[in-house]
Amino acid sequence: MSDLLQVKNLNTSFHTEDGVVRAVNGVSFTLKHGEALGIVGESGCGKSVACLSIMRLINHPGKIEADRILLEGNDLLQFRENKMRSVRGNEMAFIFQEPMTSLNPVYTIGFQLQEAIRLHQGLNKRKSWQKSVDMLKMVGIPRPEDIADEYPHCLSGGMKQRAMIAMALSCEPKVLFADEPTTALDVTIQAQILQLMRDLKERINTAIIFISHDLGVISEMVDRVIVMYCGRIIEESDTRNIIKEAKHPYTIGLINSKPQINEDIEKLVPISGSVPNPLQMPSGCPYHPRCEHAMEICAEEMPEKMEVSSGHHVNCWLYSRKGDQVRQ
C-alpha cells in the first residue's frame, strides 16, 4: 500500500535572541493508511514540534525546513497558506494536550464544532449544527443537544477532551495527531478516552500519530513506535520490539525507570543526569553524557541509522560495525 504521509529530513529551528534552538533535527518517517504510530520522548524532545511542523503550525521565530512532507503525494511545503487552511482540520486534525486551554471559553461547544464543519464541508447552519450534535453523540457525551449549547467551563476535563476529539474527527481526517491527549486526565478517565479512541479508529479508519511520554499508553494504542531524544529519532520499530527488545540505551533507561503496577521490584534504575540545554547540545550523540555505555566515538560523531532486525532501526554506535572497530 502507498504511504499516506511521508516526512523526509524535517528540521525545525527557533531563532531566539540567545541563539538557534534546533527543536527537530533530521526527522524522517512514513505513515500508512489506517496505521497508528506512536512518538515517545520526554518533554522538550521535539515530539510536539515535529507534528506541529507537519501541519505548518509553527510561527516566527520558528522555521520549518524539510526535503519533503508528502500527504498522499502532495508536498505540503509547496502549498499556499489558503490551500493549507483547507488541509488543516479537514485532512489532518490535531487533538491537543490540554482540553482546558485549547477550547475557546467565549463560544459554545456546538459553535466551535460546527465552525470547522461549515468551513470544510460547506453545509448550511442547520445541517452543520445537526452534524456537530451527532459528533458529540458519537464520542459518548450524554444529552448532546444540551451540551452543544453549553460553554466549555460547564464541562469536566474528560468531557472537554471528548468534545475535542469530536471536533478533530468531525471532517473525518486522514491523519489525526493526538498530542498527549490523556496526560491532563485522571487514570479512570484516561481509560475511557483511550477506549473511545480505539473504537473510533476502527470505525473511521483514520491514521493516528499518537504522542506520549507514557510507554504504557503507547503500548496499548499503537502498532509502531518512534523514540525521540533531543529532536532526533533514536529508535524505531514495532511496539512489541521496542518494549521487549529495546536496543538504544535511552529507550532501555526509559523503560527501566518506570515501575510497573503488576510487579513488585526491588530498586528502580533511573537515567542519571538530565536533558541537555537545547542551546548547548553536546557534540556527537546527544545522549552520550548520560549514557552508561558511552565510548570515545560517541562524543565525536553522530551515529547513523542502523537496522538491527527487520524494521527495527536504532541510532547508536553500540550496534554498528564502526562502533565494533572502535571497541576492539
Added chain:
Amino acid sequence: MNEPIIRLQNIKKYFPVRGGVFSRVIGHIKAVDNVSFSIKKGETLGLVGESGCGKSTLGRTILKLLDPTGGNVYYKDHSIFETGKEQLRCLRRELQMIFQDPYSSLNPRLNVGEIIGESIEFHGMASGREKQEKVKYMLEICGLSPHHHRRYPHEFSGGQRQRIGIARALSLNPEFVVADEPISSLDVSIQAQIVNLMEDLQEEFGLTYLFISHDLSMVRYIADHVAVMYLGKVVEICDKNELYDNPLHPYTQALLSAVPIMDPDLKSNRIILSGDVPSPANPPLGCNFNPRCRYAEERCRVEEPELREINGGHCVSCHLVEKR
C-alpha cells in the same frame, strides 16, 4: 519500630460554600470526611486517589497548614490540633513537607543557601559558619553540588529544584515528612532519580513518609501501606501487596485496572468506570461510589458504609465485600 508515630482520628476538613446577597454559608464541601489511620515509624504510607478526592487537603490538614474542622492528629504523644501556636512551631521541626510544584514552592528572591538555611536558623539549630556547613552537607546528600548554595532557584532544572525542596525539608532532621505529589511535575527519567533519593534518605535517617500521589505504579514501588481515597473518604487501606494483588473495593479495582501496562502481550480486562467523579459539594446519598459502581444495590443508595476490617489489617468500606 512498630510504634505508630502519627495517628489520625476522624479528621474532617470542610470548606464553606458562600452564596446569596449576604454571602452566608449555604453549604459545605466535605474535602476530607472522617479519615482515620496511623503510620508506624520508618514506614511509608501511600495515599492515592484521583484529582479532587481530598488527598492534598488531608496532607496539609495533618500538619495544620489548614485549620481542621474536626478530629485529631497525634504525633507521638502530642495532639497537633490542640497544641498552642508556639509549641506547634517547635513541633513543626519534626514534621516537614515536600511540595508538589518545585517551581512555585521556592522563593525566587532567595538563594539556595538562604532557602535551606532559613529554617535551620529559625529553629536555633545552627548559625553562621556552622549553618553554612549544614547547608552544604544537605545539598551534598541530596545529590547537588555544595557550591551551588549561592545560586538562585531559576538556575536549576525541575529535578534539581525538587532536590532543593527535599534538602530544605530534611535540614531540620524531621521524623515525619508529608510528600505531596513530589514527582508529578517531573519527567519520567527524573522521577526515578527523586524516588530513589527519597528511599535512600528514609533508610539513612529513619524517616516516616506520607507519600501522596496519583501514580499508582510509583506508589507500589515506594510505599509499605496504601490508602485509597474517593470523595474525601478512605475507601480501602492495607498492606501494599495485599492491595495491588487483592483489591476489595470496586473503586480500587477499577482504579488499578485503568493503569496502562507496558506489555503488548497482555490482554487487559479493564473495568471502565462510567461518568465522572461527583461534585463534593453535592455527594450522592448512601455510598459515595454507588452511581459509578457496577455492583451497587438498593442498600448502597441509602446507607453509608463504614470502613471495617475484613482480614488481617485489610480495611474496606463497602457493604458487599463478602457477597461478591
